[in-house]
Amino acid sequence: MGLLSKKDSKLIMDPLADNNPITIQVLGICSALAITAQLKPSIVMAISVMFVMGVGNVVISLMRNIIPSKIRIIVQLVVVATLVIIVDQVLKAFAYSLSKELSVFIGLIITNCIIMGRFEAFALGNGVWRSFLDGIGNALGYGVILIIVGFFRELLGSGTLFGFKVLGDPVEKTGLYAIGYENNGFMVLPPMALIVVGIIIWVQRSRNKDLIED
């Protein structure tokens, strides 16, 4: 990373693992779980959040000296809401079926705690470039978990990835299905999202003992 100093690259890399917004900071779970039954919406969601966080952090960081601290939450909400409206309108224009599928969860990016959390914790006290990196880093950390969960739920639940039948055809019994493999329909249902995230936390914390809670 020649472009970034060591301190700056830490801003991006930290949220990917040891300070992950979902598994460690417990922020932004709400939307993370509901849309991960398939890989495609997960990726769209990750990109939308990245846009909102990157731009939002920059805007808040630019305005940090003129926002009165008493009304900062409302100011932050207005900034996020505006950005989310942009995302929503773009999705409606270019990917209508996907925007129908994500339904209210695009709107719920507004109340995604990661965004407000990073505004409060970082953008209000740091410069523009560092805030931008922090926003992108946290959105990446969020996106990684979304994509892992989406990957496993789609693969095990419907045997597809991005809608392609990677494990063979369950009706015509080709590929893995020929030797008796069956899809686990349970993975597609909402509760499994929680359990998959629980398992990711388990794996992560057994690899890094420092993260274990008492």
Next chain:
Amino acid sequence: MEHIELFFKSVFVDNMVFAYFLGMCSYLAVSKKVSTAVGLGAAVIFVLAITVPLNWLLDQYLLQEGALTWLGEEYADYDLSFLSFIMFIATIATMVQLVEIIVEKFSPALYNSLGIFLPLIAVNCAILGGSLFMQSREIETLGLALNYGIASGIGWFLAIVAIAAIREKIRYSNVPAPLRGLGITFIITGLMAIGFMSFGGMLTGGEDEATEESREDTVGMVIETPALEKNTETDLSIENTQDSNK
């Protein structure tokens, strides 16, 4: 009848936490003690009961396509629904501020125990989610909107009180170290969500669920059954812990 159906549907079938994962952030952060959980749950019911009807009025008379007709014929073609996010969140933020002031005035103890979480209600997905679902499901009357707000609040309240009770008890169990705290909470919530799925047939006499199940393949069902049984036990233990806490 319509009201009763909507009420039970919102509390159990479409439970905010277990069916849509709304408000998970505060659900996970504030569920360590039953007493705090009850406080936050009550605040969520209250805020939902106010904001959903208010946003319903905004939606009906300001935002929907043709909603501005009451201003005059020339306004009938306006469709401001793209503004709904910002309008809804502004209403919610204002109401939360108001609730904060009222709680601080009348119940300083509750205010102290909720601490920084009261402002967080503004960014609780359950609140905004309530309004957005109200809009997307096209709820017809103000009374139904009020009903929907209260019922989803109660659903959220039940969920957070139940998980808080479980977490109080689980402190005495020997959970694998990496799962302690957050991990086990996620998995328990997952099991509770499976339990709540069994409410799915409550209002349809099971017809809906029957068609849904026939779509799933057999392996899924085999795995589902033991999980469901296990969960009924958990549910019973929730009730017991709640009783003992009263």
